[in-house]
Amino acid sequence: MEAKKNLLTYAGLKKLEDELHDLKVVKRKEVAEKIKEAREQGDLSENAEYDAAKDEQRDIELRIEEIEKILKNAEVVVEDEVDEGKINVGCKVKVLDMEYDEEMDFQLVGSTEANSLQGKISNESPVGKALIGAKQGDVVDVELADGEVMQYKVLKIERNI
Numbered sequence: 598m599e600a601k602k603n604l605l606t607y608a609g610l611k612k613l614e615d616e617l618h619d620l621k622v623v624k625r626k627e628v629a630e631k632i633k634e635a636r637e638q639g640d641l642s643e644n645a646e647y648d649a650a651k652d653e654q655r656d657i658e659l660r661i662e663e664i665e666k667i668l669k670n671a672e673v674v675v676e677d678e679v680d681e682g683k684i685n686v687g688c689k690v691k692v693l694d695m696e697y698d699e700e701m702d703f704q705l706v707g708s709t710e711a712n713s714l715q716g717k718i719s720n721e722s723p724v725g726k727a728l729i730g731a732k733q734g735d736v737v738d739v740e741l742a743d744g745e746v747m748q749y750k751v752l753k754i755e756r757n758i
Contacts, residue, residue, distance in 0.1 A: 602672045604707030604720060606687045610673050613709075617664045620657055628654045667709050674707075682754065684728045686720050689755040692728070695736065695748040705729070724749070 605613070628650055635647035674687045684690055689704045704717045705728060711719035718725050727737040731751050739747045 601670060603667050603670050603709045604686050605667075605671050605673050605710060606706055607673055609706060609710040610668075610671060613664050613668060613671075617661065617668070620661050620664070624657050625654075628657060682732055684731045684751065684754055686729075687756065690728060690751060691753040692749040693752055695750060700752065701749075703728070 631650035632647065632654065635641075635644055635650050638644055638646065641647050674685070684705060686705050686707055689702065691700060691702050693700055702716055703724070704715075705720055705725055706717045708719040708721050711717055711722070720726070720729060723741055724739050727739040727749070728751070731737050733751050733754055736748055736750045739749060741747065
């Protein structure tokens, strides 16, 4: 079975690469120093600093593994390959919620970059799926998990890769 491709914008790729570098170069050294200092305190069986440092080391190694897995299957969205005028991963979109007459801004990103608090929605989410390929002026139907259908009108599309 082929691994799932992780769609990333160039900014998302850079952010993950920077985090990976920081974890490997800075955080690993810091936690190794904490472990060394805790060991020097003697008895490890009741050493909270040692346990905390080992837990932190485990978390760092898990995050490194997770980022490496994401990057191994990463596919960066190339600006030149994005169809001008159509919504795709990397685009910033302004839509109008037809039911509530409310404007909303989204940036369409791959699932690994999604963060609803920052307005970054996944291309795999119901809204993301509905918006992919739409043009300015289009009205798209978004089917929610409960079967309800919402309508969004595309007001503006910006390429932001």
